[in-house]
Amino acid sequence: MENKLSNIWKCFLPSVCIFVLQMAISFVGMFFVFCYKAHTYTSGSFSDFFQGYYNAVTSTDFNVGVMLVYAAIAAVLFFFWYYKKVCDKSAKKGAFALLKANPATCIVGVILLSFGMQYLCTYLMNVVSVLFPSWLTQYETLMDGMGLSESLTLPLVLYTVVIGPICEELTFRGLTFSYARRVMPFWAANVVQALLFAGMHMNPLQAVYTFLFGLVLGYFVEKAGNLSMGICLHMSFNAVGVLSGGLALGGNGPMQFFCILFGSMVATYLGILLLNKNAKNMA
Secondary structure (H helix, E strand, C coil), X not given: CHHHHHHHHHHHHXXXXXXXXXXXHHHHHHHHHHHHHHHHCCCCCHHHHHHHHHHHHCCHHHHHHHHHHHHXXXXXXXXXXXXXXXXXXXXXXXXXXXXXXXXXXXXXXHHHHHHHHHHHHHHHHHHHHHHCHHHHHHHHHHHHHHCCCCCCCHHHHHHHHHHHHHHHHHHHHHHHHHHHHCCCCHHHHHHHHHHHHHHHCCCHHHHHHHHHHHHXXXXXXXXXXXXXXXXXXXXXXXXXXXHCCCCCCCCCCHHHHHHHXXXXXXXXXXXXXXXXXXXXXXX
């Protein structure tokens, strides 16, 4: 009973840690910006000083910098946590065994699933935003703060495509899912980690599709027996979303809309089918 309770609270501990770490990095960054602004400020009123300080700490560069630093620190800390306390070092499957089993099938499956789910998530967000317009406003404000509505920068791409996915996979499919799996059946553990993954994004519109995507990631982490497939899928999914620009469009009319929607469903299904086939060959 004690061991069960211990694993249950450990399910939530990584999410708490990542939230605290993000807040700590934000406050440290704000402190250093304040010191720098105070040191370099030569003239003007206090209101001018605080306006300049406010503009600095709400800028895209500051937000991306904070996210990049916190994600890198969390990735290192959680890697050692995962490796020391959770990772099954006696597992026969290597970290990239699923990829090595049939590289072509696996790569095509990852690409199809990433593109298909990006389209499906876009359609889902459009439907939800019609029902809850205020959620769309919150989401757009967040994307503006991250700089995703502007031209891409190297730090932004590095965070969204590389460091962020590694950090989040270690947090949710690595630690949270592993601890939950010790005391719950797969479906329950998968729902728990997906809910926490969705909640971490802190806006309801994004939480809708990240919950769905989190379930898919958890499913393939379970299939692969390690985090490699989750990290590959997460990186690919984010890369499609960030680097494709206006790729995920709804079409110019009902016929195009349904053709693209149907195509995205087929791509998602084929991606899952190919990756499942690889996993079965590994069994």
